Amino acid sequence: MYAVIETGGKQYRVSQGDVIRVEKLNAAEGETIELDRVLAVSDGDKLLVGQPVLENAKVTATVLKHGKGKKIIVFKYKPKKNYRRKKGHRQPYTEIRIESILLS
Template sequence: MADYAVVELGGRQYRVSPGDLITVERIAANVGDEVPVERVLMVRQGERTIVGRPTVEGARATARVVEHGRGRKVLVFKYKPKVNYRRRRGHRQPFTRLEIRSIEGPAT
């Protein structure tokens, strides 16, 4: 069992420990499903740090889907002076919240 790891999900990197809650881009999984995280970039086990090139061979993390949702609304407003051009548009980014269950380091 590792102390913490750096994992990549959806093109972003997260420093995670067992029990952490992280918010990532929406993934196609149901609430309660176990999701394997294969792209582990770094693992810290006690006094030992293992850095991957680019990933650590044999290391993996397991996460559980806690919820799906949508973020806060971001308003986009376009405006051109003197020509009566105004456009207002809103956007809410979908997300998935994950709970990190376990991190396994490489077997050495």
């Protein structure tokens, strides 16, 4: 059984027990959260697709940790004008474990 969920403006295909990294959520480590933006659910033989979301479906997950991703370098310059800007960025994330997919 799997579900397609949306969080942080991105879509993820998840199954029970999966560990995924999503955009930072306002939840403490160890807390259980419910993701109610479920776009599709499949149980092997049939597929339910929402328009755009399924009203009676939700996914429960546990927050494992918060962190920052790898550093990327943003470098802007204009040739022959002595204009250079170097900036680093680390995107914050939340790591969650999918506990169950509920379809009532």
